[in-house]
Amino acid sequence: MSATAQQDLPAPGHLHSAFETHLRELAVISAERLTPDVIHIVLAHPDGRTLTSFEPGSHLVVHAGDRRNAYSLVGDGINPRSYRISVLRQGTGGGSHWLHENLRTGSTVQIEGPRSMFSPDPSAKKLLLVAAGIGITPVLSHALAAARWDRPAEVIYIYRPGFAAHLDDLRELAYDGAIDLHEAHGRLAGIELMRRRFPLQPFGTHAYACGPLAMLDAYRTLGLEAGWPEERLHLERFEAPQREPGNEFTVKVSSTGELVTVPPGISLLERLLEAGHAIPNLCRQGVCGECRIPVRSGRVHHRDLVLNDEEKNAQTEMLCCVSRGEEIEVDL
């Protein structure tokens, strides 16, 4: 269905009248610089009406030139009049650069969502929230929601002085007594702080972290060392490590019988898109989960950071932007 046709559909009757998640245009209310390399963008419905509510830790898919990138929503998610995102500029030529260069008060932008991949566990007795760098965006959303619902939350924010987006927002929450805030300047201080805070959390606490890869590895290791069960150590990745190009492999498409050859350094996703299969995708790095496809047979070499061990062992699904394999038949 085309985006325009989708836009014309009324919201299903059982949903709130503001419910919309399809591709649509929002107005840029403001685009303000928070740090030398982060801008904060406030978006609203062109006619000012309330937007779709979202779970803390949700993201929007933002169309940025020829890219579609995910950006976490900064807000508690309840009946929002605006959507707020903060974008770190990463080099030139990509979607983040495009947003920095093109979004101004009064311009418009295409978005999809909100989508939720990092929601809080309702059974958590307390939240331990850990952010480093631009990973503050979903963490602030969790902190604001915890404050709104009066749930105990402690935040560890690891940053470089002068480059800490949303530090004032966190300090305000801490000043109001809504969260306990611990700040660390730099990676080593952050690791030390996590090492001290993990063992002090009451039973029933769930931890949520977002930040650079090395910090997330340290977070997980320190949590496990402190005796935390894996299922209470939640994390969201914005990026993935570089991967080896891998070997050539061949995939059979069950509905058509066609054989698709995937050379080293090229993904199955790219080959399926070239062959005319409409596979949803977003990050192309194995972190967002959009390109999950069913597998009928064969051996998948999973390389994503989304599926859990049980899902990987089942060998019934794969994330075709990064995973490879042998003699695979996909159920498309």
Ligand SMILES: Cc1cc2nc3c(=O)[nH]c(=O)nc-3n(C[C@H](O)[C@H](O)[C@H](O)COP(=O)(O)OP(=O)(O)OC[C@H]3O[C@@H](n4cnc5c(N)ncnc54)[C@H](O)[C@@H]3O)c2cc1C
């Ligand atoms: C759930 C989630 C939430 C995020 N939240 C934030 C946030 O709040 N703030 C923030 O600054 N960043 C966030 N990010 C990261 C953000 O989505 C971008 O990856 C980041 O802005 C880097 O963009 P870029 O300009 O460097 O790269 P771009 O060139 O725009 O590429 C971004 C990603 O898209 C992939 N990609 C998509 N289409 C193609 C294509 N056709 N060809 C090649 N590559 C393609 C690339 O692998 C790359 O990883 C989030 C990511 C995820 C997954």
Ligand code: FES
């Ligand atoms: S496109 Fe994001 S996991 Fe494949």
